[in-house]
Amino acid sequence: MAVWKRIALCWLSALLVCLPLHAAHAGTGGVDVILLMDASQMTELGDADAGEPWLACPCLNPEHFYLKPVAVDAEEVAMGVTFPHAAPLAEGQEAAPGEITVFDEALGAWVALSLTQEYRFSHSFLSEEQAHGWQPWRYHFTRDASGAPVRIAQGEECGCFGREETAKTLASVLAASVLAADAENRVAFCAFGAAGSSRWSCPLTGSLEAVLACMDASPVQRGGDHAAGLARALRILNRRPLSERLARRAVVIVISGGEAFPAANTQRALRLAELLKAEKGAEAIPVFGAALTQQERCGCGAEVAVVGLWDGESLFLDALASDAQARFRMEDYKTAEAAASAVIEWLGFRSDGIRC
Numbered sequence: 001m002a003v004w005k006r007i008a009l010c011w012l013s014a015l016l017v018c019l020p021l022h023a024a025h026a027g028t029g030g031v032d033v034i035l036l037m038d039a040s041q042m043t044e045l046g047d048a049d050a051g052e053p054w055l056a057c058p059c060l061n062p063e064h065f066y067l068k069p070v071a072v073d074a075e076e077v078a079m080g081v082t083f084p085h086a087a088p089l090a091e092g093q094e095a096a097p098g099e100i101t102v103f104d105e106a107l108g109a110w111v112a113l114s115l116t117q118e119y120r121f122s123h124s125f126l127s128e129e130q131a132h133g134w135q136p137w138r139y140h141f142t143r144d145a146s147g148a149p150v151r152i153a154q155g156e157e158c159g160c161f162g163r164e165e166t167a168k169t170l171a172s173v174l175a176a177s178v179l180a181a182d183a184e185n186r187v188a189f190c191a192f193g194a195a196g197s198s199r200w201s202c203p204l205t206g207s208l209e210a211v212l213a214c215m216d217a218s219p220v221q222r223g224g225d226h227a228a229g230l231a232r233a234l235r236i237l238n239r240r241p242l243s244e245r246l247a248r249r250a251v252v253i254v255i256s257g258g259e260a261f262p263a264a265n266t267q268r269a270l271r272l273a274e275l276l277k278a279e280k281g282a283e284a285i286p287v288f289g290a291a292l293t294q295q296e297r298c299g300c301g302a303e304v305a306v307v308g309l310w311d312g313e314s315l316f317l318d319a320l321a322s323d324a325q326a327r328f329r330m331e332d333y334k335t336a337e338a339a340a341s342a343v344i345e346w347l348g349f350r351s352d353g354i355r356c
Helices: 003-016 019-025 074-078 163-181 208-217 226-238 242-247 263-277 315-321 333-347
Strands: 031-038 099-104 109-114 140-143 149-151 186-192 200-205 249-256 303-309 327-330
Touching (some): 163 186, 163 208, 163 249, 163 303, 163 333, 186 208, 186 226, 226 249, 263 315, 303 315, 303 333
Parallel strands (some): 031 186, 031 249, 249 303, 303 327
Antiparallel strands (some): 099 109, 186 200
16 A cells, blocks of 8 residues: 555544544534645656656655766767766676676666765756756665665665655645544545646545545646646636535645746746635636636635645745745655644644644
């Protein structure tokens, strides 16, 4: 079972203990929470398409590291590849001091790696020039009790984690927390990727199983555009019956790595976020690139929060949240529970699920 699923189920089990205590809080009208997950370039380590190795995010466990080959493919170097493939060792050739030899399955040969520099990552580096051409999952290591480098074969078993797993962990914990907090609460989920792409969505529901099934099915998508997810949130919230739109509180939570998308995408997303936060029923002119009907492009009076994953400060995400109290940060999958607790408290629920 994936780590994010185990964490979500453990979190839910703890919350269910409190159900008799907070069941009396039902009947308050409930809250509709839309979880928007940036699913672009979040592939877990090891299963990248051979033609697009940069859809594989490096492992973000600070105890793990990568090593570069000592000798590399000369043709790739001539092409300007920053991290070219390793060149195979000659028959009988052994590692020199400061080197280690490993078998490269893709080459079908032994290669030498340098021990002089260990590469660790704290953010998704796929769009950076320095990353061009490197296939990081080939030369991925940790250290044993004696300090010797040990190559990692099974990522999850060794504690590897990437953006996809981390984002899903947070989304699942948030969904479980919101649904356990009040019997009338509902959650919707949307994994957005390329412009206009938000096909993996779950409508507002009180069923955690339905939300988790949608998360599990959502694949990594090429590129990314926050506007796609925000437009989906507008559709979900404005398609509710009038009585629900008037009576129920609406919250949109964006879970994102914070990549810088093209300026046009950014401006479109910010306009959609402002529309989500606008007075309920307020009409707006069409937003270029967002296919919304007249009914769907109305203000929702929604609260918008952002949880950023590792990629430092993001002017776009800061502007999207606008309220500093609605901007959260998460360092790795182990902090999902802490980040979820902060968001839950911001929503007005205690971490044990009871409304404050």
